[in-house]
Amino acid sequence: MHSILGLLEHHTYPLIFGWVLIEQGGVPIPSVPVMLAAGAMSAAHKLHVAYALPIIMLACLISDSAWYVLGRLYGSKVVDILCRFSLEAETCVVRTHGTFAKRGTVTLLFSKFVPGFSTVAAPIVGQARIPYLNFVFYDMAGTLIWAGTWLFAGRFLGDLARRSSRFFAMLSQFGIALVIMMVIALVVYRLVKRRQFLVELSDLRLEPAQLMAMITDAERKGLDRPFIVDLRHPLDVLADPHVLPGALRIVPDALKQCKEIIPRDRDIILYCTCPSEETSAKVALELRRLGVKRVRPLRGGLQGWKDAGYSLEPVVCPDSQPKSKADHSLNLGGPGAQSGS
Secondary structure, rough: OHHHHHHHHHHHHHOOOOOOHHOOOOOOOOOOHHEEEEEEEEHOOOOOOHHHHHHHHHHHHHHHHHHHHHEEEHHHHHHHHHHHHHHOHOOHHHHHHHHHHHHHHHHOOHHHHHHHHHHHHHHHHOOOOOOHHHHHHHHHHHHHHHHHHHOOOOOOHHHHHHHHHHHHHHHHHHHHHHHHHHHHHHHHHHHEEEEEHHHHHOOEOOOHHHHHHHHHHHHHOOOOOOOEEEOOHHHHHOOOOOOOOEEEEEEHHHHHHHHHHOOOOOOOEOOOOOOHHHHHHHHHHHHHHOOOOOEEEEOOHHHHHHOOOOOEEEEOOOOOOOHHHHHHHHHHOOOOOOOOO
């Protein structure tokens, strides 16, 4: 087996470029171990951080620009595809959308440090139609911070290792195995977390046919309908301005902060556009921990309801921006106010 020194000495820059390009392209293989290894090997003067850094930035520029253009052209469809392959369900679209709503393009300065943000950030910026030059400026600044942090952290570790010639020789010999083990460990950790999330979700999901039956039964008996909440971000609503019958539009943070508006005497149904219902499922689990027990995510979200052939209602003023939490909860509602709410 080639040592990490031999591998990086002969193939260092193509390896770094290709690995980062693939990861930023959406393949969930972490590039942090490779950058750490590259930084450590720079301590042995087998490669230069001054060359590795612009190569990483070029790889990120190519992949991020491609995702930006795709997001600008196809909007939420591209983000949904990326989330479908993501191993970070918790950091899917909802957190990225929410962070952009609060901080704008400044989010790009730290997005690459957060699993799940890195790839979806670029298409969401494109979807928001932020000017390309603004995107490139913040994206490259964030890439510089991200890559520089890990490369110089590796250099620091390499300098420490050089103080012991025996340890440095062992690191050189088995470094490739260490890098591979780190990559595998990170992937396995993310897979386990996603598996745990899906297990928690399995018993909560409500089928569209079940929700339709609940609505029909409530109307027949003259009772209140289930309390249906549309958790989609305004960008997603602009792309598809329809809601389930009687649904209120409330963003996840407002729903958790204003849980007093949530009725306790009927079922609460949440839906979103994320694959596998990541957003609605995560909010449902958090509400349950806060004591709201009769809450369930709708399987398939809005698309699942459409596929089942059930009717939708148009959104009234989908781009309205409320001034308060109460306004956020009520003014973003669809045309059919929840009966009895």
